[in-house]
Amino acid sequence: MNAAVTAVGAVPQASPAPYVRIDRLTKRFGDFVAVRQVSLEIQRGEIFCLLGGSGCGKTTLLRMLAGFETPTEGAIYIDGVDVTQVPPYERPVNMMFQSYALFPHMTVAQNVAFGLKQDGTGRAEIESRVREMLSMVQLDGYEKRKPHQLSGGQRQRVALARALVKRPKLLLLDEPLGALDKKLREHTQFELVNLQEKLGVTFVIVTHDQEEAMTLASRIGVMRSGEILQVGTPADIYEFPNSRFVADFIGSVNMVDGRLIEDEPDHVRIECAQLGGIVYVDHGVSSPPDAPVSVAIRPEKIQLSRERPEQPDNVLQGVITGIAYLGDATRYLVRLPTGFVLRVTAPNVFRHEERLQHDELVWLQWHSSSPVVVTR
Amino acid sequence: MNDRRSFFVLTMLVFGFAFLYLPIVAMVIYSFNASRLVTVWDSANSPTLAWYVELFKNTQIMDAAKLSFRIASVNATGAVILGTLAAFALERYRRFRGRALFGLLTTAPMVLPEVITGLSLLLLFVALEQAVGWPHGRGSTTITIAHMTFSMAYAIVVIQARLATVDRSLEEAAMDLGARPWKVFVVITLPLIASAIASAWVLAFILSWDDIVITSFVSGPGSTTLPQLVFSKVRLGVSPDINALATILVLIVSVAVVVAGTYMMRRDRRRMRDAQAALGATG
Numbered sequence: 001m002n003a004a005v006t007a008v009g010a011v012p013q014a015s016p017a018p019y020v021r022i023d024r025l026t027k028r029f030g031d032f033v034a035v036r037q038v039s040l041e042i043q044r045g046e047i048f049c050l051l052g053g054s055g056c057g058k059t060t061l062l063r064m065l066a067g068f069e070t071p072t073e074g075a076i077y078i079d080g081v082d083v084t085q086v087p088p089y090e091r092p093v094n095m096m097f098q099s100y101a102l103f104p105h106m107t108v109a110q111n112v113a114f115g116l117k118q119d120g121t122g123r124a125e126i127e128s129r130v131r132e133m134l135s136m137v138q139l140d141g142y143e144k145r146k147p148h149q150l151s152g153g154q155r156q157r158v159a160l161a162r163a164l165v166k167r168p169k170l171l172l173l174d175e176p177l178g179a180l181d182k183k184l185r186e187h188t189q190f191e192l193v194n195l196q197e198k199l200g201v202t203f204v205i206v207t208h209d210q211e212e213a214m215t216l217a218s219r220i221g222v223m224r225s226g227e228i229l230q231v232g233t234p235a236d237i238y239e240f241p242n243s244r245f246v247a248d249f250i251g252s253v254n255m256v257d258g259r260l261i262e263d264e265p266d267h268v269r270i271e272c273a274q275l276g277g278i279v280y281v282d283h284g285v286s287s288p289p290d291a292p293v294s295v296a297i298r299p300e301k302i303q304l305s306r307e308r309p310e311q312p313d314n315v316l317q318g319v320i321t322g323i324a325y326l327g328d329a330t331r332y333l334v335r336l337p338t339g340f341v342l343r344v345t346a347p348n349v350f351r352h353e354e355r356l357q358h359d360e361l362v363w364l365q366w367h368s369s370s371p372v373v374v375t376r
Numbered sequence: 377m378n379d380r381r382s383f384f385v386l387t388m389l390v391f392g393f394a395f396l397y398l399p400i401v402a403m404v405i406y407s408f409n410a411s412r413l414v415t416v417w418d419s420a421n422s423p424t425l426a427w428y429v430e431l432f433k434n435t436q437i438m439d440a441a442k443l444s445f446r447i448a449s450v451n452a453t454g455a456v457i458l459g460t461l462a463a464f465a466l467e468r469y470r471r472f473r474g475r476a477l478f479g480l481l482t483t484a485p486m487v488l489p490e491v492i493t494g495l496s497l498l499l500l501f502v503a504l505e506q507a508v509g510w511p512h513g514r515g516s517t518t519i520t521i522a523h524m525t526f527s528m529a530y531a532i533v534v535i536q537a538r539l540a541t542v543d544r545s546l547e548e549a550a551m552d553l554g555a556r557p558w559k560v561f562v563v564i565t566l567p568l569i570a571s572a573i574a575s576a577w578v579l580a581f582i583l584s585w586d587d588i589v590i591t592s593f594v595s596g597p598g599s600t601t602l603p604q605l606v607f608s609k610v611r612l613g614v615s616p617d618i619n620a621l622a623t624i625l626v627l628i629v630s631v632a633v634v635v636a637g638t639y640m641m642r643r644d645r646r647r648m649r650d651a652q653a654a655l656g657a658t659g
Contacts (some may be wrong), residue, residue, distance in 0.1 A: 066546055088551045101549035105567045118554030149650040166553065 003044075017080065019044040020065075020170060025074035027060050027226075034060040036226040037074075042219075047196055049217030051210060057226035058206045062172050066095045067203060079169055089118070090230040093294040094168040099227040100146040100159035108134070108158050125134070128153055131301035135196065153184045160192075164199065173205045177212055189215050210250050214238070222246050236305040238298075244374050247296040254297045254342050270295055270373065280313035282368040284376070294374050301346040301370040304332065304356060307364040316364045318342065320356055330354065333344040334364060400626060407619035414614045427620040434617060435607060440622075444585055444602040447516055451523040452580035456573055458524065459531025459580075462560070466532070467539040468547075483533065486528040494593030497522045501594060514596035521593045523587060527580035534579060538572030539565075 018041035027035040035057040038198055042048045048308030050058040063069045065076060075084045083091055102111050109130055116126045137157040145365055146156060156179070159235070176192065177185045193216060196203050207213050213220050214234040221231045222245075229241045241247035248255060258279065262269035265284045271278055272295060279295050309315050321341065322333030325348075332344045342364065356362060406414060426454035431437060462482050466475070485493055491649045501511055511517045542565065546555050566573075588603040595604065606618055 065546075066552055068551075088548070089554045089556055093552075095549070095552045097545045099543060099545050099547055101543060101545040103546060103550070103564060114550065114555075115553035118559070148647060149653065162549075162553070302585070 012134060018042060018077075019046075020204070022061075022065075023077070023078040025061070025076065026065060026072050027057075027064060028072045032057060033226050035064070036069075038226070038228055040231070042202060042204065044202055045200050047193070047216055047218045048221045049203065049205045049207060049213040050223055051207055051213040051220050052223035052251075055225075057176065058208075058223050060226075062095075062174060062204065062206045065170070066093055066172055067091050092169040094163040094166055094170075095174060096159050096163040096174065096176055097173040098178055100147075100155050100179070102155055102158055104147050106143050106146075107143060108150070109146070111147070111158055112162045112165050113167060115162065119166070120263055123257075129165055131305040133165045136164075136198075137161045147176070151186065152180055154204075156180060156188065160195070164195075164201065167199075168201065169266065169280045171201050171203050173203060175207055175209075176205060178207070178209070186213075190228050192216065196330065208255050208256050214250075222249060224249075239372075241296065241372060241374065244294050244296070247294075247372060247374060252343060252345075254299065254302075255360055256293050256340070258293050260291060260293055268367075268373065274336075274338055274340040275316060276336060276340075277316060278313075278366050279371055281371050281373055283326075285373045291375060296372040296374060297366060297370060298331075298341040299331070300347075302342065302344045302366045304334070304344055304346060304362045304363050304364060306356075306360075306362060308363050309364060314371075316342075318362060318364060320358055320360050320362060323356070323358060330355070334362065402439050403619050404623045404626065405466040405656070407616065407623040408621075409616060412616065413615055414619070427564050427616045430625075431617045431620045431624075435604075437617065437621060439629040440600050440602045440605040443516060443599060447520050447523065447601065448581045448584040450520050451584040452525055452577045454520070454524045455531045455580040456535075456577045458528050459535050459576055460569075460573060461538035462528070463532050463539055464565070468544075485529040486533075488526075490526075490587075490589040491593075493526060494590040496594040497525065497590065514594055514601040518594040518596070519591055519599060519601065522590050523580075523584040526590065527583040528578050529577040530583060535569060535572050540568045542568045 008049075015223065020040075020042040020264070022038055022040040022042075025035055025038045026033065032330070035105050038057075038061060040048075050061060052058045060069060064071050066085060071084060075082055076297040077083070078092060086315040103114065106114070112130045112133055113126050116129060121129075130143075131140075134143065135159055139154065139157055140157075142154065147158070150158065156176070160176075163173075177188055180188060189212065203216075205213070205216055207216075217234060219231060219233055220237050221227065222229045222237060224245055230237060230246050232240070237246060237250055241250065245253065246254050256272045256279075257272045258270040260268060261271045261278070263285070267283065268285055270279045270280050270281065272292060279293075285293070303309075316336060318334040318336045320332055321335045322331075328347070329347050330344065334342045334344055336342065344364065406417075407427060408425070409417055410421035410424045410426060411418035462478075465472075466479055466482070469475070497518075498514075501514065501521075504510060505512065510582075511521070546568070547560050547564055550564045551557065555563065586603055588601075588607055591601050591604060595601065606621075609615060609618060
């Protein structure tokens with residue numbers, strides 16, 4: 001630990017020393033830059049999620065943490081130790097593979113015991129730890145099965161047990177729920193979080209599924225073309241996206257172009273030609289005046305009504321052109337006089353309700369704190 | 377319509393099998409022929425096992441068979457070891473200097489005319505003997521080395537094809553769990569490609585077992601392999617004990633094929649059943 005403090009001396013020591021520190025990591029494959037100058041700090045016991053589309057570099061970053069790829073530049077510190085050049089078989093890190101990578105010629109127990117055996121752990125201890133781990137993932141009695149005799153969910157749990165049995169400092173999970181069907185997924189993701197809390201192992205998860213990221217992660221890092229665009233809690237990322245891409249990538253959003261016409265520290269007004277009006281936002285933005293900006297409004301933050309709302313700003317009128325009843329909520333498409341179509345989601349609070357109809361003329365409104373102004 | 381089609385299929389089947397197997401059947405039948413002339417059926421004294429007895433008494437043939445067996449086994453083992461290493465290098469180290477050239481060179485013996493391979497090996501062996509005194513003369517050693525050079529090419533193809541289907545993440549997972557690269561190769565990679573190694577071994581064995589062209593170039597006076605012997609006997613006029621020998625070989629091959637086939641079918645069926653059981657368990 002002492003070594004780490006001196007090594008990270010340049011970093012402000014306000015927060016506790018990060019458990020995992022990634023320092024300006026770059027990975028190039030020939031001319032292609034897979035990961036570009038990524039710096040990241042992950043605290044002990046955190047579930048950190050790397051979220052991004054395919055080819056954004058998230059898997060390469062994970063593989064560098066595991067030691068399968070050597071960084072072109074930069075360094076990785078785990079628990080204060082520089083592991084950048086440490087081969088995978090000597091890192092205090094284990095990984096759960098997307099394909100689970102269970103050894104097909106070994107039984108469940110042999111799979112789980114594999115890692116302990118490499119360390120030369122005693123036979124009795126291996127046996128008791130394997131049993132303990134298997135009961136933790138609720139696979140007692142499956143010791144003698146081969147992987148092909150298991151269902152997808154069971155395989156996933158064996159993979160998890162195998163990766164956790166060595167008590168790694170850091171567990172890497174590559175799309176941990178990707179191969180499971182929807183029902184099993186929801187069940188498993190809560191189980192995964194429970195297990196993590198029980199063991200206190202730091203998780204780094206890679207996924208392209210934003211719902212998976214939102215439910216699992218304590219913090220999310222959104223990646224695009226090898227760079228991390230934003231790091232924050234799921235709520236931060238959802239409510240305060242810092243760029244067009246993040247706003248668009250996480251959840252559904254109405255994105256309109258605009259121009260700053262009034263820029264005060266406590267509020268701004270943005271002229272949006274697509275909406276045919278002016279958007280009033282009750283917080284300031286750090287952007288040069290007259291600069292082109294984008295306004296992002298989440299569909300669930302817009303309210304629909306038959307009567308004209310009383311608030312003076314952020315009120316529009318439109319015609320409903322599409323209705324999708326989802327049970328818990330209803331999604332509407334509302335066409336404005338300008339021709340622009342806004343997406344609106346309304347919760348179905350009452351069972352008996354005179355629902356809005358197709359082609360109906362409705363008023364739209366939103367609170368002045370709802371729009372997010374992004375400049376890039 | 378259906379009837380006509382099945383009739384057509386049946387005819388094709390019969391003709392196909394007849395084309396492939398009638399000569400062998402004829403040979404098997406004639407191996408029980410009492411006559412000394414291969415083409416004349418001596419119906420008075422046949423069938424008889426006389427030629428089988430003769431065959432086992434014929435030390436020349438038995439020696440040649442033993443030599444061929446020894447060469448083929450050593451060759452197959454060597455070819456599989458070298459082939460596995462080469463296949464691993466080609467498949468797992470995707471980028472190294474001269475990889476394309478290496479790949480090309482390893483498979484070249486498959487397309488090179490055997491006469492050229494044989495001649496060049498002969499020249500090499502002679503030059504080597506003059507330069508370093510090894511290999512001493514031509515014999516089973518030079519034959520084995522020569523056979524290895526071309527059967528290795530086939531072994532590489534078979535093993536590399538299997539290696540390509542082995543999920544790399546299995547090896548990475550083993551490494552991630554603390555196994556060093558060599559250990560990973562022994563406990564993970566080798567078991568997973570074992571079936572391919574076995575087939576490569578059999579293939580290399582058979583290639584060596586019936587090779588005559590290359591063997592002719594690199595064999596010496598004391599070392600006559602079975603194909604060489606058969607070939608020289610045939611040139612003097614076929615003697616019926618060759619039929620007996622061939623029949624025994626056919627028998628061995630058939631038994632091996634049937635056993636291997638049954639084993640594989642059983643294994644596949646068991647796997648399928650297990651997979652279904654696992655799916656059923658999740659409900």
